[in-house]
Amino acid sequence: MKFFLTVFLTLMSVVFLNSCNEEEVETIQEIDMELEDYVKKFFSAARKHGAEQRIDRSYTIKFGDIDGIRAAVANRSKGTIIVNSRYKSYPRTLEYIIMHECGHFFLELDHGEGLIMQEVIEVSNITAYFDNQASYISEMFEIADR
Numbered sequence: 001m002k003f004f005l006t007v008f009l010t011l012m013s014v015v016f017l018n019s020c021n022e023e024e025v026e027t028i029q030e031i032d033m034e035l036e037d038y039v040k041k042f043f044s045a046a047r048k049h050g051a052e053q054r055i056d057r058s059y060t061i062k063f064g065d066i067d068g069i070r071a072a073v074a075n076r077s078k079g080t081i082i083v084n085s086r087y088k089s090y091p092r093t094l095e096y097i098i099m100h101e102c103g104h105f106f107l108e109l110d111h112g113e114g115l116i117m118q119e120v121i122e123v124s125n126i127t128a129y130f131d132n133q134a135s136y137i138s139e140m141f142e143i144a145d146r
């Protein structure tokens, strides 16, 4: 009986300590300098659409080596968006990738939810985005609010 009680109390203190720590977790907001302009564009759209609370969280947005043809990986639980380094010298593609990944990461959109959330990026998608930027971006926030 004593054994069980000890375990119970230990578990209680662990739970208590964990929840205490959670309150004090610091917010980490880091963006690679080369990606900053694109993320800021998304953030200003978020403010314009009254979605400030969605961007008020921890995130690390940076380049990284990703195997294969994937353009980027957004991981909400890790708080990271990693963009494939091979796209470093393609500013238009980078902006498109950032908008798409921010759709996953901040707005919780899935593939197929909106014009910019197509799973495969083709050159024609990027051209269409730059021809209709405002409506592509607005659509993301409209879908996220549904």
Ligand SMILES: [Zn+2]
Binding pocket: 100, 104, 111, 117, 118, 119
């Ligand atoms: Zn995607």
